Amino acid sequence: MSGRENGKLSADRELIAHLTELRKRLIVAAAWFVLSLAAGLYASPRLLHFVKTHLGSVKVEWSVFSLSDGLAVYMKCALMVGLLLSLPVFVYQLWAFARPGMTESEAKATLMYVPLSLLLFAAGVLFGYLVALPMMIAFMIKLNRSIGAQEVYGIQHYVSFLVSFLLPMGIAFEMPLVLLLLTRIGLLTPGKLKQARKFAYVGLAVLGSLISPPDFVSHLSVTLPLILLFEISAFVSIRYFRRREKRALKPAMP
Numbered sequence: 001m002s003g004r005e006n007g008k009l010s011a012d013r014e015l016i017a018h019l020t021e022l023r024k025r026l027i028v029a030a031a032w033f034v035l036s037l038a039a040g041l042y043a044s045p046r047l048l049h050f051v052k053t054h055l056g057s058v059k060v061e062w063s064v065f066s067l068s069d070g071l072a073v074y075m076k077c078a079l080m081v082g083l084l085l086s087l088p089v090f091v092y093q094l095w096a097f098a099r100p101g102m103t104e105s106e107a108k109a110t111l112m113y114v115p116l117s118l119l120l121f122a123a124g125v126l127f128g129y130l131v132a133l134p135m136m137i138a139f140m141i142k143l144n145r146s147i148g149a150q151e152v153y154g155i156q157h158y159v160s161f162l163v164s165f166l167l168p169m170g171i172a173f174e175m176p177l178v179l180l181l182l183t184r185i186g187l188l189t190p191g192k193l194k195q196a197r198k199f200a201y202v203g204l205a206v207l208g209s210l211i212s213p214p215d216f217v218s219h220l221s222v223t224l225p226l227i228l229l230f231e232i233s234a235f236v237s238i239r240y241f242r243r244r245e246k247r248a249l250k251p252a253m254p
Contacts, residue, residue, distance in 0.1 A: 025093040031085040040081030044074045047081070051162065055134050060141075062155040069156040076159050080167070084125070088118040110184075113177055124173025128166045132222050136165070172207070172226065176233040183237045190238045200230055 052062065064070060092114045099107055144151055182188035208223030 014091045022097060026095050029086070029090050029093045032089045033082055036085035037078050037082035039085065040078030041074060043081060044077040047077055048073065048159070055137065059187055060137070060151075060153050060158070062158060063152050065154050065156075069154065073159045076163055080163055083167075084118075084121065084170075088114050091117045113181075117174060117177055120173045120177060121170040124170035126154075126224065127173070128169030131225075132169065133162070133165060135221070143153050143205070168207075173229065176231055176236055179233040180240060181238040183241050188237060189243055193234050193237060197230075201227060204230060 052060070066208075095107075095110055095114060104111065126204075141151065179188060204226040205223050208226055209219055
């Protein structure tokens with residue numbers, strides 16, 4: 001067998017080993033998601049009751065317009081819980097799959113992404129639930145009453161709005177990890193970050209206007225924390241980049 005054939009056979013074996021490892025990681029992540037989904041179904045009644053009764057001064061009554069509304073709401077609530085509980089496991093499985101290609105220091109540093117991803121996502125959901133969501137609902141109630149509309153809230157539409165509102169907030173709060181990851185792999189530098197800052201401000205202002213009532217105070221109360229989060233992310237990214245540059249320029253010990 002020629003050297004070329006031996007090289008091809010070795011590459012094929014390596015590819016099969018990678019695919020086998022990836023399949024194992026995906027099976028573990030999928031199994032955990034199913035268990036998390038089951039936990040979400042069990043916790044859904046208590047969680048929905050908490051959501052309904054803990055929106056500050058905002059009080060709403062839910063209505064059911066079809067027999068399947070309750071099932072749909074349970075599943076959406078369980079899905080939200082399942083995603084939240086599965087996020088660190090997904091990130092860990094991704095880290096474990098990429099671990100053989102990392103140095104020891106890189107592996108230890110990137111392992112911190114696992115708990116941080118969960119904490120940042122939870123922080124985004126809490127910010128949206130405690131700050132932005134009550135303002136949005138209060139504004140909508142005020143608008144409906146101003147036109148003399150009778151308020152009847154369908155539970156399925158209400159929970160769908162809740163999920164579509166809070167999920168992007170949780171994802172937006174992953175910004176520090178995303179910028180740090182892009183910096184680690186060399187796609188982001190302080191120069192590129194400086195050029196992107198004005199576009200980021202415009203994008204965050206648009207996002208803030210979309211998820212907050214159209215009044216100045218509410219808009220600022222949502223947009224300013226997002227901009228502050230971006231600046232914190234940029235600071236962490238730039239600091240990491242400069243520390244890496246200093247290590248690269250430092251002469252090796254004899």
